[in-house]
Amino acid sequence: MALIGPNGAGKTTLIRGISGILDCIKGSITYEGVDLLKLAPIDRARILAVVPQSRALGGAFTVEQTVMMGRTAHMNWLGKPGEGDEEIVWASLEKTNTTGLADRRIAELSGGEQQRVLLARALAQDTPLLLLDEPTNHLDLKHRSTILSLVAKLAKENNLAVLMAIHDLNLVSIYSERVVLLVDGKVKALGKSEDVLTTELISDAYQTQIKVISHPDYRVPIILPDQELD
Amino acid sequence: MTIVKKTLSPLWVNLSLLLLAIVLNVAVGAVFIPPGTLLKIFANEVFAGELLVDWPAHFETIIMSIRLPHAVLMLITGSALAASGAAYQGLFRNPLADPYLIGVASGAGLGAVAALSIQWPQDLAGYYYIPIAAFIGAVITVVVVYNLAKVGKMVPLTTLILAGVAVGAFTSALTSFLMLRSNEQILRAISFLLGGSPMAGWNPVLAALPYVVIGLGILSFSGHALNLLQFGEDQAKQLGLSVEKAKAFIIIVASLTTAVAVAFSGVIGFIGLIVPHIIRMVWGPDYRKLIPLSILAGGSALLIADLIARWVLAPQALPVGIVTALAGAPFFLWILRRAKSEVFW
Numbered sequence: 001m002a003l004i005g006p007n008g009a010g011k012t013t014l015i016r017g018i019s020g021i022l023d024c025i026k027g028s029i030t031y032e033g034v035d036l037l038k039l040a041p042i043d044r045a046r047i048l049a050v051v052p053q054s055r056a057l058g059g060a061f062t063v064e065q066t067v068m069m070g071r072t073a074h075m076n077w078l079g080k081p082g083e084g085d086e087e088i089v090w091a092s093l094e095k096t097n098t099t100g101l102a103d104r105r106i107a108e109l110s111g112g113e114q115q116r117v118l119l120a121r122a123l124a125q126d127t128p129l130l131l132l133d134e135p136t137n138h139l140d141l142k143h144r145s146t147i148l149s150l151v152a153k154l155a156k157e158n159n160l161a162v163l164m165a166i167h168d169l170n171l172v173s174i175y176s177e178r179v180v181l182l183v184d185g186k187v188k189a190l191g192k193s194e195d196v197l198t199t200e201l202i203s204d205a206y207q208t209q210i211k212v213i214s215h216p217d218y219r220v221p222i223i224l225p226d227q228e229l230d
Numbered sequence: 231m232t233i234v235k236k237t238l239s240p241l242w243v244n245l246s247l248l249l250l251a252i253v254l255n256v257a258v259g260a261v262f263i264p265p266g267t268l269l270k271i272f273a274n275e276v277f278a279g280e281l282l283v284d285w286p287a288h289f290e291t292i293i294m295s296i297r298l299p300h301a302v303l304m305l306i307t308g309s310a311l312a313a314s315g316a317a318y319q320g321l322f323r324n325p326l327a328d329p330y331l332i333g334v335a336s337g338a339g340l341g342a343v344a345a346l347s348i349q350w351p352q353d354l355a356g357y358y359y360i361p362i363a364a365f366i367g368a369v370i371t372v373v374v375v376y377n378l379a380k381v382g383k384m385v386p387l388t389t390l391i392l393a394g395v396a397v398g399a400f401t402s403a404l405t406s407f408l409m410l411r412s413n414e415q416i417l418r419a420i421s422f423l424l425g426g427s428p429m430a431g432w433n434p435v436l437a438a439l440p441y442v443v444i445g446l447g448i449l450s451f452s453g454h455a456l457n458l459l460q461f462g463e464d465q466a467k468q469l470g471l472s473v474e475k476a477k478a479f480i481i482i483v484a485s486l487t488t489a490v491a492v493a494f495s496g497v498i499g500f501i502g503l504i505v506p507h508i509i510r511m512v513w514g515p516d517y518r519k520l521i522p523l524s525i526l527a528g529g530s531a532l533l534i535a536d537l538i539a540r541w542v543l544a545p546q547a548l549p550v551g552i553v554t555a556l557a558g559a560p561f562f563l564w565i566l567r568r569a570k571s572e573v574f575w
Contacts, residue, residue, distance in 0.1 A: 019467075020467065020468075041470050044470070045470030049468070052464065052468070057460065057462045058460040058462075060460070060514070061460065061515055062514075069461070072469045072471065073470035075454075
């Protein structure tokens with residue numbers, strides 16, 4: 001499921017709220033009858049993993065050490081990894097195609113590589129829910145489609161529920177099953193991408209003229225700016 | 231095999247260095263005692279006089295009641311300062327955090343002097359309570375400095391050092407004021423804080439040991455939490471750390487160990503800065519290794535500094551704080567220059 005909306009609509013705030021970082025949230029976020037906001041961080045981290053937007057933190061750690069930190073909620077209080085933890089870490093590195101980077105320091109990696117490592121760390125958490133905050137920011141064309149098709153594939157294979165804040169509406173259209181449109185902190189529309197990505201809804205939400213055409217191969221909506229050129 | 235290589239060798243390197251530093255520190259002084267004789271005297275103590283005594287009797291007195299307690303005090307002081315320095319650096323995500331530079335040591339000094347200046351009992355029981363007074367001073371200081379230095383959720387380098395210097399100057403001024411108002415006898419008891427020359431005999435060692443052992447034990451187990459905090463508080467929480475609890479806990483324990491070091495050895499700067507830095511450069515940023523290795527290396531570093539302090543102008547002994555500052559201040563400037571581009575951090 002993709003979370004879209006203009007700048008300042010509250011996408012990142014919603015993600016942070018769900019992940020339990022903001023404590024001023026009203027209401028509840030339930031998963032299988034459990035209110036995630038009422039759980040201790042360690043219990044929440046077994047249900048919900050987050051791929052954050054901020055990067056370049058913890059740059060001195062190696063990729064392997066970083067991904068191992070995804071196992072925090074499954075380790076004992078000493079933070080000593082067991083056999084199973086090692087296995088899951090290497091499987092996550094494998095899935096995100098970062099095995100070759102295992103001994104490199106985070107700070108030495110490119111933006112795309114860092115993004116894949118953060119995804120690997122979230123996968124290592126081995127949770128049924130996955131949140132991503134604009135994972136395609138700063139990525140080039142190739143890395144955008146790589147990371148999104150990877151997430152889509154993992155979601156299908158591992159039966160993950162994924163919520164992803166994202167700006168590129170055409171990527172949303174290609175890769176996501178359902179879309180939430182957020183405007184001024186409120187849900188404006190929610191549904192299949194062809195129902196939400198309409199000329200009317202998108203023009204109105206983003207306050208700009210657009211045109212929706214159909215993708216020649218996939219038959220999904222493609223959004224183009226439609227402004228008069230002077 | 232790589233795991234053995236990675237975890238065993240730094241431990242052995244630092245343990246050997248520490249043993250060497252202890253032997254050197256105890257051997258050198260007004261009377262030089264050859265390390266061989268030294269080891270025999272130690273062995274004799276352990277096996278309760280089973281060895282043939284072929285050394286002058288006063289060697290034993292010099293070692294057992296003067297040099298060894300002094301060396302042990304230096305050892306635990308260095309360990310405490312290095313470990314709490316490493317913990318503060320991890321907590322503030324700032325390579326320049328050091329108990330001395332961020333004013334915590336001065337705060338602890340103020341606490342100790344304030345306690346001593348109100349007619350503190352000069353017996354062993356009195357000794358045991360000095361760290362508590364120093365601890366209160368240290369915790370108040372670290373909370374004040376942290377809140378002054380915080381900009382949003384970050385603790386930038388510049389504000390941390392500025393706040394530390396300002397609060398440190400303030401508490402030092404209060405300390406001087408209290409000392410000027412005290413009588414001669416108390417003045418003698420607390421003059422160690424200015425020069426950083428430690429108290430003598432086994433009493434301060436016995437008094438400091440329980441606090442230091444508990445403090446360092448807990449800090450050694452905080453490695454994983456500190457690792458997570460290097461990714462920022464938000465990510466640490468998302469990965470499953472109770473951030474607020476962990477921070478409060480680590481601040482309290484690091485301040486406790488700093489306070490004990492200051493209460494018995496005076497304000498000694500830069501050990502908490504240099505030692506974790508060198509360890510990090512050689513063996514990487516993992517706090518689960520960094521803290522235990524800093525404990526060992528901090529002990530070695532202060533023992534060597536103390537050796538130099540007693541040797542340079544022998545028979546007169548320099549305050550050890552002068553040696554650590556002479557070595558540490560240039561190191562500080564070097565870190566400051568490279569802090570922006572640092573990959574180790």
